[in-house]
Amino acid sequence: MNQEPPSDSSNSMESIEREFPKLLHHPFDLSLDEWKDSLAEGGISLKEFTSIKKIRPDSKSLNIIIVDGDSSDGDEIRALDEVCGEEIPAAIVLVETPGNGARRDEDSSSLLAGFVPKPIATEPFQISIRAAFRQTAYRLAAHREENHRTIISRNLENLTQIGIALSAEQNNHRLLDMILTRSRELTNADAGSLYLVEETPEGERSLRFKHTQNDSKTIPFKEFVMPATKASISGYVAVTGESLNISDVYQIPKGVEYGFNQSFDQSVGYRSMSMLVVPMTDHKNEITGVLQLINAKQSPDILLPDPASADKNVIPFDPAIQQIIQSLASQAAVALENSMLLESIEQTFEGFVKASVHAIEQRDPITSGHSERVTDLTCGLAEAVSKIKTGRYADVEYTEEQMKELRYAGLLHDFGKIGVRESVLVKANKLYPLELEVVKNRFATIKRSIQSEYQEKMIHLALGGNKDKVKTLQAELEQRLEETGNLIDLVLRSDIPSMMPEGEFDELLKLGEFTYTDIDGTEHPYLTQYELNCLTIQRGNLTESEFSEIQSHVSHSYNFVVQIPWIKELRGIPEIAYGHHEKLNGEGYPRKLHEEEIVLQARMMCVCDIFDALTASDRPYKKAAPLEKAIQILKFEVKDNHLCPELVDIFIKDKVYQVVEAFADQEYEEPEPKS
Ligand SMILES: [Fe+2]
Numbered sequence: 001m002n003q004e005p006p007s008d009s010s011n012s013m014e015s016i017e018r019e020f021p022k023l024l025h026h027p028f029d030l031s032l033d034e035w036k037d038s039l040a041e042g043g044i045s046l047k048e049f050t051s052i053k054k055i056r057p058d059s060k061s062l063n064i065i066i067v068d069g070d071s072s073d074g075d076e077i078r079a080l081d082e083v084c085g086e087e088i089p090a091a092i093v094l095v096e097t098p099g100n101g102a103r104r105d106e107d108s109s110s111l112l113a114g115f116v117p118k119p120i121a122t123e124p125f126q127i128s129i130r131a132a133f134r135q136t137a138y139r140l141a142a143h144r145e146e147n148h149r150t151i152i153s154r155n156l157e158n159l160t161q162i163g164i165a166l167s168a169e170q171n172n173h174r175l176l177d178m179i180l181t182r183s184r185e186l187t188n189a190d191a192g193s194l195y196l197v198e199e200t201p202e203g204e205r206s207l208r209f210k211h212t213q214n215d216s217k218t219i220p221f222k223e224f225v226m227p228a229t230k231a232s233i234s235g236y237v238a239v240t241g242e243s244l245n246i247s248d249v250y251q252i253p254k255g256v257e258y259g260f261n262q263s264f265d266q267s268v269g270y271r272s273m274s275m276l277v278v279p280m281t282d283h284k285n286e287i288t289g290v291l292q293l294i295n296a297k298q299s300p301d302i303l304l305p306d307p308a309s310a311d312k313n314v315i316p317f318d319p320a321i322q323q324i325i326q327s328l329a330s331q332a333a334v335a336l337e338n339s340m341l342l343e344s345i346e347q348t349f350e351g352f353v354k355a356s357v358h359a360i361e362q363r364d365p366i367t368s369g370h371s372e373r374v375t376d377l378t379c380g381l382a383e384a385v386s387k388i389k390t391g392r393y394a395d396v397e398y399t400e401e402q403m404k405e406l407r408y409a410g411l412l413h414d415f416g417k418i419g420v421r422e423s424v425l426v427k428a429n430k431l432y433p434l435e436l437e438v439v440k441n442r443f444a445t446i447k448r449s450i451q452s453e454y455q456e457k458m459i460h461l462a463l464g465g466n467k468d469k470v471k472t473l474q475a476e477l478e479q480r481l482e483e484t485g486n487l488i489d490l491v492l493r494s495d496i497p498s499m500m501p502e503g504e505f506d507e508l509l510k511l512g513e514f515t516y517t518d519i520d521g522t523e524h525p526y527l528t529q530y531e532l533n534c535l536t537i538q539r540g541n542l543t544e545s546e547f548s549e550i551q552s553h554v555s556h557s558y559n560f561v562v563q564i565p566w567i568k569e570l571r572g573i574p575e576i577a578y579g580h581h582e583k584l585n586g587e588g589y590p591r592k593l594h595e596e597e598i599v600l601q602a603r604m605m606c607v608c609d610i611f612d613a614l615t616a617s618d619r620p621y622k623k624a625a626p627l628e629k630a631i632q633i634l635k636f637e638v639k640d641n642h643l644c645p646e647l648v649d650i651f652i653k654d655k656v657y658q659v660v661e662a663f664a665d666q667e668y669e670e671p672e673p674k675s
């Protein structure tokens with residue numbers, strides 16, 4: 001039988017007698033024909049030898065060697081001790097003429113298990129042979145037990161160390177890798193795989209092939225899902241919770257429920273032989289995964305590149321190590337459960353953050369996607385900075401936790417826009433659309449009042465027969481209407497935030513002095529002071545108070561983010577977000593910090609925030625800048641001492657901008673210097 005029972009009982013004498021074939025070696029000149037049938041009934045095979053030196057005991061059988069005491073001396077018999085060693089289960093039965101014991105002493109071999117006097121009588125012969133097999137099985141059981149204890153005590157400390165290491169690892173992928181690596185180290189397994197149990201809401205279970213390692217073959221990894229049924233080895237373990245320790249998966253005995261599919265081996269030229277497969281059970285004793293170790297070897301240095309090397313070098317997994325691996329698998333399951341829980345909490349949190357940011361960006365669709373792009377760019381820049389081992393930031397290297405901190409800071413940096421009125425966020429021109437409508441209506445009223453003023457005069461003159469005067473007034477009216485039309489055109493032009501042509505600014509100021517009289521006789525200005533203030537904005541489209549309202553988003557972001565009870569590793573988030581509009585020379589906002597007061601991560605975010613604002617899709621008041629132009633502007637920002645020169649340099653040289661989809665295949669080229 002090639003399959004070992006999965007429990008401790010594999011070390012008992014009875015199970016060894018069941019497990020091992022019985023082999024009786026005898027001298028060729030000692031005929032056992034008379035007992036051949038009864039020996040065969042007892043499951044004993046016969047093997048002849050011509051001399052003691054040529055005896056080859058079989059390590060996978062219980063060996064009884066019949067030695068003719070009359071013709072053998074003590075040295076020859078003792079030599080068998082070495083041939084069998086500790087590993088091969090064997091015993092010697094001496095057949096000799098009574099009184100002929102002078103040729104050997106009783107201590108000639110530790111394997112000596114009985115004497116049968118010549119001539120051989122059936123009963124003493126059979127009793128001696130049976131007793132010798134029992135003694136061999138007993139010795140092997142004791143040897144195994146000893147080994148078992150040694151393996152367990154030797155590995156208990158390892159197991160504790162591994163347990164600590166597993167519980168400290170929070171990254172899921174690394175944890176899976178560590179579980180396989182450590183369990184393969186303990187068993188000298190050539191390969192291993194890890195499956196995780198998945199369950200549909202309807203309760204249907206499947207196994208996801210999650211991780212694999214193989215010392216001898218490079219096998220491309222691809223996740224797949226298979227049904228959790230008893231038909232496969234790992235499925236059987238997942239369903240029943242029993243461990244399987246199989247010495248050769250190609251020789252699985254008939255009648256068991258599981259089988260081994262050789263197609264994978266065939267496709268990669270590998271030979272899976274011994275296999276130890278244990279369930280991973282969590283703290284509720286539920287099976288959450290399956291750990292499969294393949295091909296135990298005497299030493300980890302042995303490689304099994306082809307089936308022949310596997311035949312030669314693969315040994316069964318020791319039942320003692322099975323217990324250790326079962327223990328490790330349980331620790332691993334709990335560690336995995338914790339790390340998956342942590343990951344799902346993080347995913348939930350990140351999902352919540354993204355949804356919130358998305359909701360805020362919906363208020364200003366023009367900047368949609370900005371927070372995620374700034375996050376990707378800033379993290380890309382931080383990774384590039386981490387890699388560079390020369391220059392100002394040679395010592396900077398961000399840990400995984402710090403990268404996570406930067407990620408959240410990026411996603412939340414503009415969260416404070418929630419505190420800015422939507423109309424201000426989306427304001428495209430200097431006046432809001434409704435305000436412009438009011439101005440247009442007012443000018444229509446002005447035109448009408450001019451018309452009615454002139455028409456009244458003209459009717460009066462016409463009735464008096466003064467035709468020439470009517471004509472003059474008509475021409476005057478047309479000129480007034482044309483002038484008013486020009487004024488409204490001036491207003492419409494000024495409403496658009498671009499550079500105002502020379503002279504128009506003064507014209508607008510003059511317009512501020514114009515008045516008209518409504519039908520009630522009340523005098524009104526053409527433009528209110530507020531309208532005039534808006535229309536005369538020299539740069540951009542925002543009034544001073546609107547501008548500071550927009551700027552207040554940074555403080556809002558900080559005040560919001562600082563209220564989240566971040567874990568220690570993420571406590572830098574508020575400070576990073578708070579610094580994303582500061583400038584090295586202290587002209588930024590809201591705190592007007594100087595270079596040394598702005599945390600490095602915020603300085604990186606400043607570069608990326610400006611880059612995205614420049615290159616993001618068209619805004620009504622500004623065209624999206626192409627890569628070359630955006631980078632030129634970043635360089636101007638460096639010259640103005642707004643941005644850190646080293647960071648902008650790394651941003652360009654490391655092509656950090658390529659993380660943005662629109663620039664994924666673009667490369668910045670330095671323009672030729674103008675001669
Ligand atoms: Fe911002």
Ligand SMILES: [Fe+2]
Pocket residue numbers: 370374413414609
């Ligand atoms: Fe931003």
